[in-house]
Amino acid sequence: MFGGGSHRRAGWGLAVFLATGSLIVLGPGTGSADAAAACGGRQVKTVPFATGELRVYKTHGYACAVTVAKSPGARRQMAVTLQARGGGPVSDSGLFTQQAGPVTVHAINRCVRASGSVAGSGASTGWILC
Numbered sequence: 001m002f003g004g005g006s007h008r009r010a011g012w013g014l015a016v017f018l019a020t021g022s023l024i025v026l027g028p029g030t031g032s033a034d035a036a037a038a039c040g041g042r043q044v045k046t047v048p049f050a051t052g053e054l055r056v057y058k059t060h061g062y063a064c065a066v067t068v069a070k071s072p073g074a075r076r077q078m079a080v081t082l083q084a085r086g087g088g089p090v091s092d093s094g095l096f097t098q099q100a101g102p103v104t105v106h107a108i109n110r111c112v113r114a115s116g117s118v119a120g121s122g123a124s125t126g127w128i129l130c
Helices: 002-026 030-037
Strands: 042-049 052-059 062-067 076-084 091-098 099-106 111-117 122-123
Touching: 030 052, 030 062, 030 099, 030 122, 042 111, 042 122, 052 076, 052 122, 062 076, 062 111, 076 099, 091 099, 099 111
Parallel strands: none
Antiparallel strands: 042 052, 052 062, 062 099, 076 091, 076 111, 111 122
16 A cells, blocks of 8 residues: 555656756756746747847746846856736846746736846846737
8 A cells, every 4th residue: 555655756756856867967058948948838029138138938828037148157147027917026036157037927918027137237028918
């Protein structure tokens, strides 16, 4: 009775370990594929700025945003914020090498706005998807 459950837990743990190990082995990518994989859906807005770009995606009633550095490399301050109209902002910021985010908000029939920055330079969208 307990043996089957422990095998399932062990299998789940192995799957998580392998997935995590795969991410470590693959290492940093080009930026665009990583951002698309992080958010999923279709890209609806790209706002370039001097040190990177802000990307907004939409899928199944949700909006997602990432800020991607133009030149991945050294850790530097990056941030991304996404807000649905009538809701509070959701942010990710810190010292990153490639991207900040993804951040996701529920956006069925709601406008959203996003902003992002890399090393002090940034951009925002204003209200979109209205």
